[in-house]
Amino acid sequence: MKKVILLLLSLLLVQGLKSQDFHFSQFFAGPLNLNPALTGSSELTRVGINYRKQWPGLEFDFNGYSAYIDHYSFDLQSGFGLVANSYNEQNMSLNTTELGFLYSYNLRVSDYGSVRMGTQMTYATRSGNLENLIYGDQIDIFSRSINPNSIDYLDQLEQFGYFDLGFGLMYGTPNFWLGMSAYHINNPKMMNTTYSEYEFLPIKYGFQAGWQYDFGSSGYWSNDQSRNVSIMANYKKQGVFSQLDLNTQTKYDSFVFGVGFRGLMSTSELKNYDSVIGLLGVSLENGVVLGYSYDWMISQVGANTKGSHEFSLRYQFLAGDQSSRGRRSRFPPLGCYDNF
Numbered sequence: 001m002k003k004v005i006l007l008l009l010s011l012l013l014v015q016g017l018k019s020q021d022f023h024f025s026q027f028f029a030g031p032l033n034l035n036p037a038l039t040g041s042s043e044l045t046r047v048g049i050n051y052r053k054q055w056p057g058l059e060f061d062f063n064g065y066s067a068y069i070d071h072y073s074f075d076l077q078s079g080f081g082l083v084a085n086s087y088n089e090q091n092m093s094l095n096t097t098e099l100g101f102l103y104s105y106n107l108r109v110s111d112y113g114s115v116r117m118g119t120q121m122t123y124a125t126r127s128g129n130l131e132n133l134i135y136g137d138q139i140d141i142f143s144r145s146i147n148p149n150s151i152d153y154l155d156q157l158e159q160f161g162y163f164d165l166g167f168g169l170m171y172g173t174p175n176f177w178l179g180m181s182a183y184h185i186n187n188p189k190m191m192n193t194t195y196s197e198y199e200f201l202p203i204k205y206g207f208q209a210g211w212q213y214d215f216g217s218s219g220y221w222s223n224d225q226s227r228n229v230s231i232m233a234n235y236k237k238q239g240v241f242s243q244l245d246l247n248t249q250t251k252y253d254s255f256v257f258g259v260g261f262r263g264l265m266s267t268s269e270l271k272n273y274d275s276v277i278g279l280l281g282v283s284l285e286n287g288v289v290l291g292y293s294y295d296w297m298i299s300q301v302g303a304n305t306k307g308s309h310e311f312s313l314r315y316q317f318l319a320g321d322q323s324s325r326g327r328r329s330r331f332p333p334l335g336c337y338d339n340f
């Protein structure tokens with residue numbers, strides 16, 4: 001069974017080389033990777049890290065790392081950010097490293113509503129050893145064997161660098177936000193190969209929405225910000241792939257509990273790579289937030305992969321005008337993870 005799963009996932013990787021970005025289940029805990037318009041959205045200084053270990057039950061791992069920092073300037077009504085990402089897959093030593101610079105402008109359209117416009121410029125590098133890839137013309141379904149040769153064979157992916165551009169737009173009130181984003185809008189060439197279908201990274205479109213209800217406003221509890229429930233959605237489309245993440249969270253004082261669902265659909269033969277996600281988090285008064293989530297795969301290749309583990313850590317504080325300390329940002333926080 002494991003060999004069958006490895007074969008299916010190898011075929012998915014061939015598609016992924018030309019189509020799909022790495023993803024995090026805790027998309028709300030990595031705002032600078034979600035939408036450039038969220039740069040500075042906390043109206044504080046914010047630093048954070050994310051780590052994802054995907055499919056540890058297989059003979060090779062997928063690992064994703066992300067670190068970011070952003071700051072909001074009240075004088076300029078602008079957010080400035082820096083994000084560094086690294087993704088690797090052990091079987092092929094496929095490595096992607098990104099360093100991105102982000103800027104957003106905050107336009108107040110009413111006492112409670114804001115429109116944020118953001119842009120991102122990234123320099124990325126990719127490299128890998130493709131000797132272990134299995135191509136479609138190598139598979140003999142009648143003899144159930146793998147042929148050693150392929151007309152599509154690639155033995156090495158030399159390190160190659162490229163510039164990448166993205167932008168985002170976000171509208172929000174204290175309890176609702178709606179946004180859209182687009183990455184790889186310059187269709188960067190990401191590989192040195194003779195196969196044109198593999199060379200260019202397709203545009204990734206994203207749409208995000210969230211709603212939050214503070215239980216304190218109903219009179220049951222006294223602190224509006226410490227106890228609430230939120231619902232968030234993140235839809236992405238890149239090439240032939242589309243993916244929808246749904247997440248709901250409840251914050252009770254310093255504790256955060258959540259459950260989510262991911263649906264991955266494709267026009268290819270590999271469909272419905274779906275997961276149910278459980279989340280536990282702690283949000284401390286000193287500005288530190290920690291989160292852990294686990295993905296239970298419910299697709300046909302799910303059980304043997306042993307799911308995915310994900311960790312997030314963030315610290316945010318007010319750097320600048322000390323007279324504003326303790327105020328609540330008029331721009332909505334990104335789900336419960338910014339609510340303290």
